[in-house]
Amino acid sequence: MFAYILRRLWQMLPTMAGVVVLVFVLFNWVGGDPAYLLAGKMANAEAIANIRKQLGIDEPYYVQLWIFVKQILTFDFGNAWSTGEPVAHIISSRLGPSLTVLVPLTILETLFGIAAALTIAFVRGSLTDRLVMVVCTVGMSISILVYIIVFQYLLAYKMGLFPVQGWGEHFSENLLRYALLPILIGLTVSIAPTLRLFRSFVLDEVGQDYVRTARAKGMPERRVVWVHVLRNAAIPIITHVMANLPALLIGAFLLERFFGIPGMGREVILAVERSDFPVIKAITVYVAAATMVFNLLADLMYQAVDPRVQLK
Numbered sequence: 001m002f003a004y005i006l007r008r009l010w011q012m013l014p015t016m017a018g019v020v021v022l023v024f025v026l027f028n029w030v031g032g033d034p035a036y037l038l039a040g041k042m043a044n045a046e047a048i049a050n051i052r053k054q055l056g057i058d059e060p061y062y063v064q065l066w067i068f069v070k071q072i073l074t075f076d077f078g079n080a081w082s083t084g085e086p087v088a089h090i091i092s093s094r095l096g097p098s099l100t101v102l103v104p105l106t107i108l109e110t111l112f113g114i115a116a117a118l119t120i121a122f123v124r125g126s127l128t129d130r131l132v133m134v135v136c137t138v139g140m141s142i143s144i145l146v147y148i149i150v151f152q153y154l155l156a157y158k159m160g161l162f163p164v165q166g167w168g169e170h171f172s173e174n175l176l177r178y179a180l181l182p183i184l185i186g187l188t189v190s191i192a193p194t195l196r197l198f199r200s201f202v203l204d205e206v207g208q209d210y211v212r213t214a215r216a217k218g219m220p221e222r223r224v225v226w227v228h229v230l231r232n233a234a235i236p237i238i239t240h241v242m243a244n245l246p247a248l249l250i251g252a253f254l255l256e257r258f259f260g261i262p263g264m265g266r267e268v269i270l271a272v273e274r275s276d277f278p279v280i281k282a283i284t285v286y287v288a289a290a291t292m293v294f295n296l297l298a299d300l301m302y303q304a305v306d307p308r309v310q311l312k
Helices: 002-030 034-039 045-055 061-074 087-122 127-141 144-157 171-178 180-206 207-214 221-249 253-259 264-274 277-305
Strands: none
Touching: 002 034, 002 061, 002 253, 002 277, 045 207, 045 264, 061 087, 061 277, 087 127, 087 171, 087 221, 087 264, 127 180, 127 264, 171 180, 171 221, 180 221, 180 253, 253 264, 264 277
């Protein structure tokens, strides 16, 4: 396994190099001249030239690319153009609030989706199964903005069960007070597509030969579904969950924007509005690296779940 991990890490290098070159090209050739954005509409040629020199974008492209590579290797992307705050501090301070909301949300969504999908497998094809699918379809058809507005108005403003918005200084206060309603809304929005997807994974396994063999041997239906079917359906479930984990780094920007959560999602939106390229480039590179790492972890989890999977 150690040799496989080293091989996969080595294979990540050309992929990461391609991401770096692509990001550099997009922001330097397609994104326009940042000196004009920072100088404002009334700036003269001398002011623009000074800004270009300060940013280092008056250097040849190969020099700028090497500077970008050094920033990635040292985890130092300089300061944000709009606020002057170090990019590293922006990411480290905004990542915590995003994870406070999205990690519990991902765990609850996965566990509830698996439990509901396996439960529906007991009554597959029945009226209950069809009603659940209809409810899921209706739920998926409603925009998240509707859920946010309705839940915020009824549960927070009218009933006073949750704060309308805000964020505190302590983790426990944020998790148990300010993050509860965003987590509830996120779970309400995401459970319908998750349940439909996990249900399809489970039903694909229910029709396999090993399930019919287990039933023919007299094994209880509950054990067939919750042990044998779940273990084999876990492979695509792991793929789905691990593929969505990089999104934790950029947060759920709508939830953060409406509830005043100082997370990564809101920071990304602000950086785009301000054309703050250092922040956007840093987040893009980090998300790309996280995606490759989570893919590697998914492969390792496959073998842990199913010993028949060989890592080659």
